[in-house]
Amino acid sequence: MLLDISGEKIPVNSQACKAKLHPxxxxxxxxxxxxxxxxPKPVLDQTPKPQIVELRTVISNSS
Numbered sequence: 001m002l003l004d005i006s007g008e009k010i011p012v013n014s015q016a017c018k019a020k021l022h023p024x025x026x027x028x029x030x031x032x033x034x035x036x037x038x039x040p041k042p043v044l045d046q047t048p049k050p051q052i053v054e055l056r057t058v059i060s061n062s063s
Contacts, residue, residue: 005047006038 003021004010011017018029027034044052 001049001051002035002039005043005049005052 003017008020011020022029024038025034026037044056047053
């Protein structure tokens with residue numbers, strides 16, 4: 001899903017997705033800060049992906 005948001009072609013399996021995404025991160029793939037430069041708030045706010053829209057709604061309602 002994250003590759004799709006960034007306009008990348010989606011690989012056929014999870015390992016291929018990780019191999020494509022992880023080198024672009026600014027740190028460990030388990031550290032949320034590693035994703036900040038690739039997926040800043042404006043990028044996530046503009047995506048129509050239902051999973052991201054729902055996540056934004058849940059997060060904004062829990063604050």
